[in-house]
Amino acid sequence: MKKTYGLLGRHIGYSFSKNYFSEKFEEENLDCEYKNFDISQIEDVKEIINNPVVKGLNVTIPYKEEVISFVHDLDPIAKEIGAVNVIKFDKDKRLKGFNSDYYGFTESLKPLLNNTVKKALILGTGGASKAIAYALQQLNIEYTFVSRNPDFNELSYTNLDEDIIRTYTLIINCTPLGTHPDVQNYPDIPYEYITKNHVLYDLIYNPAETVFMQKGKEKGATVTNGLRMLILQAEKSWEIWNT
Known part of the structure; x- marks a missing residue:
C-alpha cells in the first residue's frame, strides 16, 4: 500500500506542495503519493488523521494555528512560533507538530542580506508572519508588524513615512496581495x-x-519571491517525516 502524504488547507487547488512532492516521488522512484486535503473546517481533519495510509501532512492557510489542538506534541520551535505547517505521524499514530516555514525563510533570506539590514517590516499578521518573526529574531533583525488594523506595538500602513522606510531596509510581504489571479494588487507602502x-x-x-x-526593482532594491522558501520548507518536511 502506498504511503500517503498530503497538504491540509482550504481552496488549495493551486498547491505547490502537490506538484513538488509528486515529481519528487516519481524522480526518486518512491512508492508514495501526495494528495490535497481541501477541507472547509478544521474539524474535518479528524477523518484524515485517522486514515491508516496517511503518514505525514503539510498544513497551509487557514489552519496553521487551528491544527495545534489536534496534535499530541509540539516541537519547541513550533510551540514558540505558535503555528504548525508539518505534522509527523509516528508508529502508534501520535501526531507531532513542527514548523519548517521559519527554516525555509531563514535559509532563503541569508544570501540576500547586506550590512545595512538591521530592521524589518512584516506586512500582515497571519499565520505565516509568526514564522517570519521567529526567523528574524534568530537573525538578530528587529522587526515591526504592519497591519490594516494595528494592535499595540504594530504600525498602520498610513504610518509608513520616509523615515520608517529608510530605517527598515528589509520589507516582507506576508499578505496575499498580488497572488494569482489578482496579480495587479500590491501592499500599499x-x-x-x-x-x-x-x-x-x-x-x-x-x-x-x-x-x-x-x-522594488525599479528602485534598485534586491527582490525575491517565496519559491526558494517553499522548496526548502518542503525538503525540511520530508526530512522530518523520515527521521
Missing part, C-alpha cells in the same frame, strides 16, 4: 522611498514576479 539598500521579500510565488517586487 510608499515605494518612492525604497533604495538600492532595501531587500523586498514576497512570500507569494505565483506570479513569479509580483507588483511589490517590480516596484
Whole structure:
C-alpha cells in the first residue's frame, strides 16, 4: 500500500506542495503519493488523521494555528512560533507538530542580506508572519508588524513615512496581495522611498514576479519571491517525516 502524504488547507487547488512532492516521488522512484486535503473546517481533519495510509501532512492557510489542538506534541520551535505547517505521524499514530516555514525563510533570506539590514517590516499578521518573526529574531533583525488594523506595538500602513522606510531596509510581504489571479494588487507602502539598500521579500510565488517586487526593482532594491522558501520548507518536511 502506498504511503500517503498530503497538504491540509482550504481552496488549495493551486498547491505547490502537490506538484513538488509528486515529481519528487516519481524522480526518486518512491512508492508514495501526495494528495490535497481541501477541507472547509478544521474539524474535518479528524477523518484524515485517522486514515491508516496517511503518514505525514503539510498544513497551509487557514489552519496553521487551528491544527495545534489536534496534535499530541509540539516541537519547541513550533510551540514558540505558535503555528504548525508539518505534522509527523509516528508508529502508534501520535501526531507531532513542527514548523519548517521559519527554516525555509531563514535559509532563503541569508544570501540576500547586506550590512545595512538591521530592521524589518512584516506586512500582515497571519499565520505565516509568526514564522517570519521567529526567523528574524534568530537573525538578530528587529522587526515591526504592519497591519490594516494595528494592535499595540504594530504600525498602520498610513504610518509608513520616509523615515520608517529608510530605517527598515528589509520589507516582507506576508499578505496575499498580488497572488494569482489578482496579480495587479500590491501592499500599499510608499515605494518612492525604497533604495538600492532595501531587500523586498514576497512570500507569494505565483506570479513569479509580483507588483511589490517590480516596484522594488525599479528602485534598485534586491527582490525575491517565496519559491526558494517553499522548496526548502518542503525538503525540511520530508526530512522530518523520515527521521
